[in-house]
Amino acid sequence: MTSLPVRTARWSARHAWAAIAGWFAFVILCLGVGITVGTNQATSVDFRVGEAGRAEAMAAEGGLERRPTEQILIRSRDAALPLDTDRAGAAARDLTERMRALPEVDTVAEPVRSRDGTVLMVSVVMHGPELEGRKNVVPLLEQTAAVGAAHPGLIVEETGSPAISKGVNDQRDEDLALSERITLPVTLITLLLVFGSVVMAAVPLLLALSSIAAALGLSMAASHFLPDAGVGTNMILLVGLAVGVDYTLFYLKREREERARARGTLSSEALVELAAATAGRAIVVSGLAVIVSTATLYLATDVIFSSLATGTILVVAVAVVSSLTVLPALLVKIGQRAERRAAHTAERRARRAERRAERRARRGKPARAARRDGGEDRAHGEDRPGRLTGALLKPARTRPALTLCLSVLLLLGLAAPALGLKLVDPGRDTFSRDIPAVQVYDRLNAAFPELSSQHRVTVRATGPDRTADVHRALTDLGRRTQGDPLFAADAEPRILTSADGRISVLEVAVPYTATSEKAGESLTRLRQVHLPAALGRVSGIDSAVSGDVARGRDYVDHENAKLPLVLGFLLLVTFLMTLWAFRSVVIALIGVVLNLLSAGAALGALVVVFQGTWAEGLLGFDSLGAIASRVPLFLFVILFGLSMDYQVFVVSRIKEAMDAGMTARRAVLDGIERSAKVVTSAAIVMVTVFGAFVALHLTEMKQMGFCLALAVLLDAVVVRLMVLPALLLLLGERAWNPLRRSRRRAQGVAPTAAPTAGPDGRAVENVG
Numbered sequence: 095m096t097s098l099p100v101r102t103a104r105w106s107a108r109h110a111w112a113a114i115a116g117w118f119a120f121v122i123l124c125l126g127v128g129i130t131v132g133t134n135q136a137t138s139v140d141f142r143v144g145e146a147g148r149a150e151a152m153a154a155e156g157g158l159e160r161r162p163t164e165q166i167l168i169r170s171r172d173a174a175l176p177l178d179t180d181r182a183g184a185a186a187r188d189l190t191e192r193m194r195a196l197p198e199v200d201t202v203a204e205p206v207r208s209r210d211g212t213v214l215m216v217s218v219v220m221h222g223p224e225l226e227g228r229k230n231v232v233p234l235l236e237q238t239a240a241v242g243a244a245h246p247g248l249i250v251e252e253t254g255s256p257a258i259s260k261g262v263n264d265q266r267d268e269d270l271a272l273s274e275r276i277t278l279p280v281t282l283i284t285l286l287l288v289f290g291s292v293v294m295a296a297v298p299l300l301l302a303l304s305s306i307a308a309a310l311g312l313s314m315a316a317s318h319f320l321p322d323a324g325v326g327t328n329m330i331l332l333v334g335l336a337v338g339v340d341y342t343l344f345y346l347k348r349e350r351e352e353r354a355r356a357r358g359t360l361s362s363e364a365l366v367e368l369a370a371a372t373a374g375r376a377i378v379v380s381g382l383a384v385i386v387s388t389a390t391l392y393l394a395t396d397v398i399f400s401s402l403a404t405g406t407i408l409v410v411a412v413a414v415v416s417s418l419t420v421l422p423a424l425l426v427k428i429g430q431r432a433e434r435r436a437a438h439t440a441e442r443r444a445r446r447a448e449r450r451a452e453r454r455a456r457r458g459k460p461a462r463a464a465r466r467d468g469g470e471d472r473a474h475g476e477d478r479p480g481r482l483t484g485a486l487l488k489p490a491r492t493r494p495a496l497t498l499c500l501s502v503l504l505l506l507g508l509a510a511p512a513l514g515l516k517l518v519d520p521g522r523d524t525f526s527r528d529i530p531a532v533q534v535y536d537r538l539n540a541a542f543p544e545l546s547s548q549h550r551v552t553v554r555a556t557g558p559d560r561t562a563d564v565h566r567a568l569t570d571l572g573r574r575t576q577g578d579p580l581f582a583a584d585a586e587p588r589i590l591t592s593a594d595g596r597i598s599v600l601e602v603a604v605p606y607t608a609t610s611e612k613a614g615e616s617l618t619r620l621r622q623v624h625l626p627a628a629l630g631r632v633s634g635i636d637s638a639v640s641g642d643v644a645r646g647r648d649y650v651d652h653e654n655a656k657l658p659l660v661l662g663f664l665l666l667v668t669f670l671m672t673l674w675a676f677r678s679v680v681i682a683l684i685g686v687v688l689n690l691l692s693a694g695a696a697l698g699a700l701v702v703v704f705q706g707t708w709a710e711g712l713l714g715f716d717s718l719g720a721i722a723s724r725v726p727l728f729l730f731v732i733l734f735g736l737s738m739d740y741q742v743f744v745v746s747r748i749k750e751a752m753d754a755g756m757t758a759r760r761a762v763l764d765g766i767e768r769s770a771k772v773v774t775s776a777a778i779v780m781v782t783v784f785g786a787f788v789a790l791h792l793t794e795m796k797q798m799g800f801c802l803a804l805a806v807l808l809d810a811v812v813v814r815l816m817v818l819p820a821l822l823l824l825l826g827e828r829a830w831n832p833l834r835r836s837r838r839r840a841q842g843v844a845p846t847a848a849p850t851a852g853p854d855g856r857a858v859e860n861v862g
Contacts, residue, residue, distance in 0.1 A: 162227025
């Protein structure tokens with residue numbers, strides 16, 4: 095594993111311009127291919143899960159699937175005045191004519207007046223499948239606005255799944271632009287503080303952004319094998335900037351450390367090879383850990399998680415490649431430029447010193463001793479911890495048992511609220527109320543409560559001879575629901591039948607929003623009581639229930655069923671990756687437990703903040719009374735992968751110190767002290783990137799950003815500076831038994847991994 099980064103770095107260092115040109119050609123090629131092939135968006139078929147998915151598949155078989163539908167509301171501009179019937183009717187006729195002329199429109203229904211007479215509604219059914227509506231809704235919105243302008247005394251406004259989806263996408267794009275405006279400057283400032291150089295600070299950002307660009311192109315091509323659910327781009331931007339900067343930061347800091355240690359005796363080419371032998375290996379191991387951990391999301395068999403996994407895997411893989419290939423080339427060119435500048439500076443100083451010595455000699459004064467430059471000494475210790483880090487590390491160093499107990503109790507206390515976790519599938523009722531179409535949706539539900547949500551009972555018979563029996567049974571089912579207070583009594587149930595008579599769909603209205611408890615109770619009542627009573631006596635049929643409520647519940651149930659499988663494999667692969675990297679069962683177990691602690695603590699804090707209402711004003715969200723169903727699984731998988739960054743980097747430094755002959759105690763303290771500054775800097779970048787998502791409008795993205803930012807902060811501060819050192823100090827040599835045995839067997843044998851300087855100043859690998 096060490097030889098691959100070293101060989102790659104050696105080639106890049108010796109062919110720097112070719113490596114740099116090749117990298118940017120690769121980025122352009124990826125983007126070009128992606129733009130050429132385009133993105134294959136997921137369809138309604140890809141989102142089907144559970145009984146609701148089975149019902150939708152049967153309905154689609156008979157051509158009775160749900161269609162994209164828009165509702166246009168016409169109301170008086172002055173709320174104090176009643177709706178003018180004549181003016182509203184004229185506006186409705188104008189709207190109907192305009193809509194029917196659009197190629198995107200299939201049918202336009204007759205206007206319907208609300209029970210209180212204040213709103214007139216026109217329903218418009220669009221061509222194509224349900225999810226295609228958001229792509230074709232713009233002409234409808236334009237015509238709605240034109241009707242409103244032509245009838246200034248009325249308010250004409252539009253809502254519906256297509257309009258809301260478009261509004262959510264537009265808001266998400268604005269939010270992502272906002273997050274970039276926040277994260278890029280903060281990241282640049284952090285890197286400037288770490289390196290004190292604009293050039294060195296720009297390198298991580300340049301590689302992270304170019305890695306993101308390449309991954310975006312690759313994700314477009316990959317979508318033709320795994321459809322994109324519309325979230326892959328978000329994940330590439332979210333994870334790409336974090337890991338891209340982190341990997342480059344690890345490499346850069348190690349190269350600077352080697353440069354300070356060499357004190358000018360090694361060339362830039364040799365220095366990047368030395369950095370590649372240590373930081374390069376850590377980057378490869380960390381990247382593989384993130385990729386393997388994220389790949390467990392495919393086990394969820396869900397198109398959204400598959401999109402998240404694909405985006406994350408691609409951007410992490412590209413970030414690793416950039417760190418191993420173009421980064422060494424850039425460092426060599428920057429180093430050579432610095433060496434030439436240093437040589438010119440030294441030459442000027444030497445000439446000035448020579449002239450001063452000549453003047454003193456002419457005056458008969460003795461020459462002054464050459465001033466010692468302590469810059470290298472200062473640079474050599476630049477990775478020693480600062481005051482804050484030293485203060486955080488002191489308890490583990492002086493009282494490890496007490497520190498371990500208190501830190502673990504703190505994390506367990508934060509994790510405790512996760513026991514009360516409630517999950518909900520985000521939908522129209524959970525979107526930001528800043529979106530105009532969502533505001534109209536609220537007014538639609540107030541004026542027409544029977545349109546709040548809908549159950550669709552789909553029945554497939556073995557043949558058309560069963561059509562009459564099915565129709566009678568569905569009619570009976572409709573009467574049963576009308577007599578149930580959980581259903582809309584004023585809305586007449588509607589039965590649709592396919593052309594061949596084999597498929598029938600009963601549409602039943604519910605006067606509650608899809609995420610409400612009442613709507614959930616109505617679904618339970620329908621599936622467990624009314625449906626068996628009405629259809630139980632009809633043989634030779636297959637039935638299932640879908641609709642707004644069923645989709646959400648079945649999706650959450652599907653995720654809950656997959657959660658043990660995904661988490662089980664996640665724990666297993668994390669253990670195996672750490673075991674492979676460090677050859678220690680104890681270290682591997684420690685890595686799994688620490689990841690569970692930090693993830694559990696972040697999830698518990700998420701429940702406290704977002705499941706209640708006390709933080710709504712502080713963070714700008716409307717509480718769902720639950721957590722978005724995708725967040726917990728996403729949190730565990732992504733965090734387990736990202737935590738390996740710190741785990742690998744810190745433990746690698748400890749292992750290096752032990753390989754150098756240090757005792758276990760001294761190696762732990764030395765490794766953590768030397769890695770503290772870079773881990774803290776990397777954590778600041780990640781917390782900034784993830785924390786910026788808390789400023790977004792979409793509640794689900796807020797929850798993801800908050801959870802990841804807090805988890806990374808806890809992992810970098812509490813876990814890596816308190817729990818890990820305290821635990822390793824208490825375990826001592828026992829944590830490294832396999833390593834110690836291998837070292838005893840290898841006594842007297844020269845190390846083979848780390849490169850040293852050859853006669854020409856270049857790094858060569860030992861072959862002891």
